Amino acid sequence: MRSYLPDRLALEALEWTHRHSSNFELPDDLTGPDVDPNWTMKPVGELAQLSSSILGVSDPSGEVHRLAGELLDFCWRQVREGMTLLRIFREEPAATYPLEIYAAFAGAGLRHPGFEEFASSVCATRSWRLAEQEPNRRLGVLDAERRSGLAPHGAFEPALRRTWLGGLPEPWTMDRGSGYHLTHTVFHITEWGRAPHRMPEDLEAYLGAWLPCWLDACVEAGQWDLTCELLAVGASLPGPPDVEHLGPAWESIGRARRSDGSLPEEGIGPVDEDPDTTFAYSYHSTLAAAFAAALTTSRLRAAAPSRNVPGGGRPGAFIGTSHGDPNGRDT
DSSP: OOBOOHHHHHHHHHHHHHHTGGGGOOOSOTTSTTOOGGGTHHHHHHHHHHHHHHHHHSOTTSHHHHHHHHHHHHHHHHTGGGHHHHHHHHHOTTOSHHHHHHHHHHTTTOOOHHHHHHHHHHTTSHHHHHOOOOHHHHHHHHHHHHHTTOOOSSOHHHHHHTSTGGGOOOGGGOOHHHHHHHHHHHHHHTTTTTOGGGSOHHHHHHHHHHHHHHHHHHHHHTBHHHHHHHHHHHTTSSSSOOHHHHHHHHHHHHHHSOTTSOOOSBSOOOOOSSHHHHHHTTHHHHHHHHHHHHHHHHHHHHHOTTOOOTTTSOOOGGGOBOOOOTTSOOO
């Protein structure tokens, strides 16, 4: 058994994703009656966003950075350098997901002038401004407009205060749905962990107080995908990650991972006999683990740039000694 380093976890999760990149390939016809964007465009968008985020926080000379860059380039090719997103947006001008996916690329410097020209017109309409959306989704749209170089259609702070997290609710009311809402609210505030200084002080204090409790509850329930997103939240707050309170959750993630480097969304068990089913219910949690691990590594390195730590100068041994998983893998 050995100490598990977060940068090693990020690498192995990205290696698994890279090996399964063909599962993200888009069909030739995205408009067919049997094509569900939740299983076509959504996975590509999630891969693009998390690859872009990892690219922005990882060591430019490292393998994690290289793999994240290759995965982002793969996604850019899948959307035909933005043309696919422009076509979908023209066909569905009320849909926000083409812009939200495009923002992941634009934030990494991959841009399509034609998409931005069309989006600037759509986003300036009254219909776009008055669309009825969940508060967290509206915040995400405002953030996507900003990252895409467009004028946001509204003010960020009032939109933030209408979200679940922005209202500082009773912490015991947090459930699965509000958990994902709060994690993405944090990502929209902090530019996916790259700008922790943007976190308002009251939200920082609230998250600092209750995040360990929420992590414990998610670990106990075996909700690994949400656990990883909460770990990323912990690494998105001002100041270095809370080693004492986040470490046990990292240990649990290490034990829950499969021998091939993937992480199930929930529970612990062997790889499913159907590889497509295994992929469908592993890809996001595996990407979330890679993102949280890369972000944690980056924040720890920034907090102690001259510290001599195990693993060739890599921070992360705080995760402690793992105990192996039920399948006999030494994590």
